[in-house]
Amino acid sequence: MTAVAQTHPRHELDDLLLHPVRFSVVAALARAGTLGFREVRDAVEVSDSVLSKQMSSLEDAGYVTVGKGFVGKTPRTSLTLTARGRAVWAAHLDALRRIADASPPD
Structure with a gap:
């Protein structure tokens, strides 16, 4: 059996970013930083529990850092896209663009 070369750009998509909520979170952070x-x-229109779960997945992968702090006595959580997260995001978008721009086979 021979191995098939994987040249289609879909093989370069990041599995973690295929989930629409994680994709949307990283997109928002890519624009804003933190x-x-x-x-x-509110930006991705999900519940606290959904965001918390997806945020944990992104943090475990090293794509975002989660900061905890207080404003007065009110706890605040912030999300920041890491350098690794930015690199993965850029590669994922590049693969999507190449898929979208690909010419149909003859």
């Missing part, structure tokens, strides 16, 4: 938990939640 956002508060509530800002991200």
Whole structure:
């Protein structure tokens, strides 16, 4: 059996970013750098629990860092896209563009 070369750009898509909520979170952070938990939640239109779960997946992969702090006595959580997250995001978008721009086979 011979191995088939994987040249289609879909093989370069990041599996973690195929999930629409994670994709949307990283997109928001790529534009803004750092956002508060509530800002991200509202921007991607999900519940606190959904964002928390997806945020944990992104943090475990090293794509985002999660900061905890206080504003007065109110706890605040912030999300920041890491350098690794930015690189993965750029590669993922590049693969999507190449898929979208590909000429149909003859």
